[in-house]
Amino acid sequence: MTSAPAPDAPRLPGARWSAPEIAFWLLAVAAFFAFPAYRVLGSQILITGLFAVTLDLILGYAGIVSLGHAAFFGAGAYAAGLLTVHGWGEPVSGLVAAGAAGAIVGYATSFLVVRGADLARLMVTLGIGLLLYEAANKAAFVTGGVDGLSGVSMWKLFGVFPFDLAGNTAYLYSLAVLFVLFALARRIVNSPFGLSLRGIRENGRRMPAIGSPVARRLIAIYTISAAMAGVAGGLLAQTTQFVGLDVLSFPRSADLMIVLVLGGTGRLYGGLVGAAVFMIAHHLLSDLNPVYWQFWLGLLLVVVVMFARGGILGGVDALRRRSRGASR
């Protein structure tokens, strides 16, 4: 992971938001008004973006390769869904419950994940993901099994805004949650704690020598990431008012990796850009046979890894550097 120094350079935790960053968020607000027919898709993109940011925290910053991140997303989705099915439909507290569910699963499994090398981590995360999927599948009396959890009905947000079919509330609600959690993630990665994570990513053996408790740091970020992934899952359950078994499935974890690698790891915005590109492409190509979509997806992955390391944002940075070098 030899990314360019420019985007990775440490900033102060309270660093000002730069102009491109502000423009990015204004664009997300503008999209609400510019594409009124696509607000449902928009809210899905925002949720996937949030999910990708949580993976970026552990993968891009702490260097933990995970193939089972859907476990936390699914835990959050089922927590939020089950809460409403059993009579409590208030959205914001539902999200808190979803985050708590993600955090509990994340903290419990973090001890297994922080030990071992990449391959062992890959297997353990994959195994935990598959295990939860099987558990949800078998516990059909709680989760509804393959039929999914039906009967999710949300109360109005703040008692005022109903969740409508056009996705108006869903979009703005998702955007607000995404922004709050993104700001939190941004603050975390720019803090001394975040810097120590990068140190662990670059060389986990030297970090103890400068007094950094590697295992504890990794457990902390893994739990934070899992909690935020749980919130993302809760958001999906609330805005779609349905929880299917696929929230825990392996393809969800794999697609998430693709989203993040496509956008660019270790820069937070990569997950958001990747989610937008991936989901819009999927939407545009959805009338294609799904088999062909999978083929092009595979080809895209191979091409990105071979020729465009750093993803879309990595490419943008390279272009910027080149133009700056040319103007000098």
Add this chain to the structure above:
Amino acid sequence: MLGHLVGVLFDGVAYGSLLFVISIGLSVTMGLMNFVNLAHGAFAMLGGYACAVLMTRAGVPFLATLPLAFAAAAAAGIVLERTLYQRLYRATHLEQVMFSIGLVFMAVAGATWAFGPSQAAVRLPGFLRGQVHVAGLDFGAYRVFLIGVVVVVTIALHLMLVRTRFGAQVRASVDNAVAAAGLGIDVNRVFAVTFALGSGLAGLGGALGIDVLGLDPTFPLKYMVYFLLVVAIGGAGTIKGGLVAAMVLGIADVAGKYYLPQAGAFIIYVLMVALMILFPAGLYGRRT
């Protein structure tokens, strides 16, 4: 009761033998090049389809398709290794994972396009069907055949690694690729030949496994976990570890499905997580 137990053990060993043939290439390449290759199952699928197509469309007898399945997968392996894989030996594990998932997606889509989404079936020759009676117990003839093939393959691999000059070069490269290159061993060539051999064995396993594992375009995804498990539990780069891990997995999976059918895939995943926690570097892995 005891008969059941023997039968389950026997089926487990046969199943484990298949897992071993398919995964041993992955184990050696992972130990040799430290490359996380999730696409290994795609080579097995290729071998399986080569066997199925040759039998149904060209009328080649089953036993004759096995070397051809090996050759087809080995050829695909060497082409991909030279053109794509070798550029990523120094890449991060994340990039290797992404790259090989991409290959799996393409293989799944390609196989669906070429052969359709349904199960491919082969008709085994008469002498491999039916039962063999030994000491009052019935054993599936095909499973006896499977175990026999694996015994031969294992002995051949072992002799190759221990007795031949090439085997010595492989062992030296696994131990320390830089020092091996410094001693004049063409490490790149060793990598390429080993990769082709591993892919070929996967192809052979895929062809042998049509009757046991089934064969459809999602094969590489469906069994990815099993192949990775053999490597992760056995420890990368050892034949003995892979063999033991494959047997443990095969017996646990068959026994689980037989005695606790309602638990389904649960047993294998619990076993996997437990073993990974107890042996993070594998049963026979070198701790670094």
